[in-house]
Amino acid sequence: MPKNAIVVKDVTKNFKLYYDKPSTLKERLVFWNKKKADVHTVLKEVSLDIKKGETVALIGINGSGKSTLLKLMTKIIYPTEGKITTNGKLTSLLELGAGFHPDFTGRENIYFNAAIFGLTKQEIDKRLEDIIEFSELGEFIDSPVRTYSSGMYMRLAFSVAINVDAEILLIDEILAVGDAHFQEKCFSKLEELKNSNKTIVIVSHSLQSVKKLCTRFVWIHEGKIKMDGNEKVIDEYMKVCG
């Protein structure tokens, strides 16, 4: 069994910066020679090994490249140079409620949403009760999602995402869902996943909550890893940026 869940090796990611992106054919033909765009390097030769069962927080100021790193891990975008390998079923909670259709009921949308995460019908059937119970939606589960309040919507979406049962969970700043009671519940669910030897990577600005949850902290600054280690990273980060 491989020990590393995620291996990031010498990854560089460039984004093209267009001041006015030519997206129509006319613009492409007219500005044929002006196509040169500025290149913005978000990540510079980053290498990072995340072991199975680790709970890692990526911290850093806005624009430091932590969300880009997370997106690279999920294979939504691809690195310009370098390689990323992952071992095990991976779920990314970058956005809640992906694939929800407003006119269908909550129950039907559980199927849509879970299917995007790659679950089969039997797997969803097995989790359906857990998901509905966790969302605390009760009888509303059979109403169309467009009638939901934003809190109900988020609760349903989070319940699906958290019950997908992946081996690697990538989470981007979504710990703030619902009221205090529901947040508490999400938090203890994450604790439970952590204790059942899942690999979790969280991007967050709420340092207090990640400090409680995570065991390893990676500080990313201007596209490079500035510090990597235990809670002391947070203290250092607070000194500089807090």
Added chain:
Amino acid sequence: MLKELYNYRELLKTNVKKEIRGKYKGSFLGILWSFISPLLMTLVYAIVFPFILKSTEPHYVTFIIIGVLPWTWFTNMMANGTTIILSNAGVIKKVYFPREILPISVVTSGMINFLISCLIIGIFLICSGIGFSPYILLLPVVVIIQFLFSLGIVFITSAIDIYIRDLEYIIAFLVNILFYATPILYSPEMFAGTPIATLIKLNPMGTIINSYRDIFFYKQMPDIISLVVLIGGCLGFCIIGYFLFKKLSKGFAEEV
């Protein structure tokens, strides 16, 4: 590739369901609209075209509905399929899943719609007294050809549309031209012996619609050689489209 598609089969299923049922949710007649629209078009053609063409086929309404229904499937694919990646930008940016699921589910839902609308063809065949022949068993073959042909185009156009947004308007225009270049309202026999007949032969949609006519309307064997050539050609086209799509799909999340 096939393994990953198999793993995501539930997504394919729910997407098809969303396409078919979600589209008309909230409208009064619901899914019936996907049959009413082509029927109304047929009605218009059936009233107008006998005036323009000097002589029309006997059972002209049945004749054109057999052309109009597959054509509706095709135009819907060109319109919805080309923009399918663009219209799912939100999901593409935020979640990983095999992107080819989107084109495949659009074309599959179009196919299911068409298969249901074959009931309408059946009703017309009975009412006009034409009836059925054993050649109807060849229907799946023709449907598969049209499926592969549409899927190949949608793979290519949906991926390129992300980089060049003009494509959807170009496609809309080309589809309009192709409508007249395809024997939907007329029979290709009208042009027998002229270069136009050869042009129609080169148009895959022409051969596809002629085959539907053969098995439903004329109750005869479709041209087997063209069908075999077409099935091979469309399969190859679909595979080329898939690889192009796969190559371009890596940039989708950044470009949409």
